[in-house]
Amino acid sequence: MAHSTQKRYANTRNITAKAPASVCDILIIGGGPAGMAAATSAKLSHPDSEIVILDKNEILGRKLRATGNGRCNITNTCADGYEEVIAFLFSLGIATKSKERGFVYPVSESAPDVAELLELRLEQLGIKVYKGATVSAVSVVPYCDKQDRPLDGASFNSGISFKTAFTIASIDNDYRMESQALVIAAGGKSAPVYGATGDGFLLARSLGHSVTRTFPSLTPVECGNSELTGLSGVRVRATAKLLKDGEQLYEENGEVQFTKYGLSGICIFNLSRMMRFGKGEGFDNFDISLDVTEGFNLSEWLTAAAKRAVVNRETVDARNSQRSAIEANSAVCENSSYNKLVEVFMTVYKEGLAMEIIRQAGLDYTSNASILTDADVRDKIIRSASDLRFKPTGLKGWKEAQCTSGGVDMHEIDDESFESKLLPKLYIVGETLDYDGFCGGYNLNHAFLSGKRAGEAAAREI
Ligand SMILES: Cc1cc2nc3c(=O)[nH]c(=O)nc-3n(C[C@H](O)[C@H](O)[C@H](O)COP(=O)(O)OP(=O)(O)OC[C@H]3O[C@@H](n4cnc5c(N)ncnc54)[C@H](O)[C@@H]3O)c2cc1C
Structure with a gap:
């Protein structure tokens, strides 16, 4: 104009x-x-x-x-x-x-x-x-x-x-x-x-x-998870759910942005609108759950990754056993060729998110990916990726709210x-x-x- x-x-x-x-x-x-x-x-x-x-x-x-x-x-x-x-x-x-x-x-x-x-x-x-x-x-x-x-x-x-x-x-x-x-x-x-x-x-x-x-309404949500710093800057399509005392209050699908203090994005703003509590209640009563498995068959991917990891382990082990005695001393170095669990998620999730999924599954991201041959391990990861939990500690406040x-x-x-x-x-x-x-x-x-x-x-x- x-x-x-x-x-x-x-x-x-x-x-x-x-x-x-x-x-x-x-x-x-x-x-x-x-x-x-x-x-x-x-x-x-x-x-x-x-x-x-x-x-x-x-x-x-x-x-x-x-x-x-x-x-x-x-x-x-x-x-x-x-x-x-x-x-x-x-x-x-x-x-x-x-x-x-x-x-x-x-x-x-x-x-x-x-x-x-x-x-x-x-x-x-x-x-x-x-x-x-x-x-x-x-x-x-x-x-x-x-x-x-x-x-x-x-x-x-x-x-x-x-x-x-x-x-x-x-x-x-x-x-x-x-x-x-x-x-x-x-x-x-x-x-x-x-x-x-x-x-x-x-x-x-x-x-x-x-x-x-x-x-304040329609605001980013602050979360207590200390691990969030590793996720800061990651954006992912997710179904976000707001739970109060374990009961689901609201769910919306959209892009979630991780920030250094918590979660943001339109679907998170809409969740924030539902975070009301009465006397004797607080943010402690709420949980945010993210399902980041949409549009992707994670189960199939993990099964295939397990097979690749086994082949990789066998190949690396065979190479190691063929080395001369001197070379074998550098096997520590060769260990880095083993497929790590976190690497399975390359091209699926950003590294910070993959590490958080593995952490919430109770696993170690540096583990050899061949642990995926265990169906229990795969289940834990799928459960974690479809129900990643974050604990709200507050709303971002009037400054960033879009509405009262x-x-x-x-x-x-x-x-x-x-x-x-x-x-x-x-x-x-x-x-x-x-x-x-x-x-x-x-x-x-x-x-x-x-x-x-x-x-x-x-x-x-x-
Ligand atoms: C970043 C951001 C993005 C948003 N995006 C959207 C969107 O895309 N879609 C949507 O539906 N909503 C959106 N909203 C919400 C929307 O902007 C508000 O709901 C809307 O502006 C409210 O209109 P209003 O006229 O009631 O109040 P306001 O727009 O706040 O206007 C109030 C006016 O009153 C004046 N005023 C205040 N006190 C006094 C006083 N004492 N004396 C004289 N004048 C006074 C102020 O200067 C102001 O000009 C967004 C809000 C923000 C902050």
Whole structure:
């Protein structure tokens, strides 16, 4: 796209210090995908409305720009409301295509393109955007007395009477703003480098909402196995299973990446989402099992390897017995020609992984491969490769999480309009809500869907 990420659009305003409170119809805290969806859908539904987005960052949609490894897995054909999201994105000019497992991407597979396009639409629709504007407080201002009689100043620029207004303030109270409707789209706590650091929860709580316990979700998993350093950097296709107290909770097939602290990869992120525990429980209750035998007949391979190892041993022994006495003294050297157990896995598994499989089978990787003639030994290796165990000791934390598990209690939110059941004209959307989905486009789907619905509902109410 021609637009640079740094470009400031015509409607971008700088907050003037100590400015008097300004008013608008719909105020949106947060310019991520949920906030931008709310703003555009509200304006499209009610073109005369005055809509303002405030974002603490200098660039809108910073997290959005990093999604899907920069490719933006924008929704999933299995996600609730996905058709509505696709149609909404299409109406804004975002073309999408679906790929394997229902993953949907913009046709350009560029996350920055999507953020730029959304920002362009905000400008074209006349939505005001204030960047570098951190909202630190929000309250409800009564504009009517108990008999519903308007108090002084109880009308907006549009001249509509109203009973209450939301007022927000910045950290230093150097600006204030009032609105008829308020959308909290300030994200959760995951990947704080992109802007959201949990303010949405504090703001919602200050308006009376409950916030459920929050956990980092969709993160790499730390494991206690000290041997993991030898595996670091290895990638393997596996079926990963999460067990709690021996019971399987979840399984997914995909690429697993070993790191120096533990396990990573999309299927591991999805496992991390299921690692929740109550009082008295901990990571100790969980195990991760990897089956790395997929698509390969390991049993057949080991049987063939056993035969090769026997032939190899006989050949080396015969060579040794034909040597002169002097040469025979160097037989130690010749021993290195024996086929070692770990070598059997060359071209099957990376060396670090092969050593871990052998270790977990209770065998020595330097043993002569001819031990594979023993069916018990082969069974041990097959069992180990199909159930490699790793002990989680923790999750990688907020810094590397893609999503927040927990948030504003969904029981207090209307699940069609995303309006608060506690305060009329308050809407809470996106990652601030207690919703989190698996990897695969579910979280952006939720951000766009909740933002769109809230924007439309707010536009109807003003
Ligand atoms: C690396 C990474 C990759 C991901 N990839 C995918 C993917 O491919 N598919 C998918 O579905 N999901 C993905 N996700 C998750 C997805 O990005 C989030 O679910 C989504 O961005 C949530 O949207 P949101 O608008 O609710 O919050 P955010 O995108 O976090 O936006 C919140 C906005 O609010 C602003 N804000 C916060 N506090 C304040 C305040 N006090 N005042 C003013 N503004 C404030 C922030 O600056 C931010 O701009 C990924 C996440 C990460 C970290």
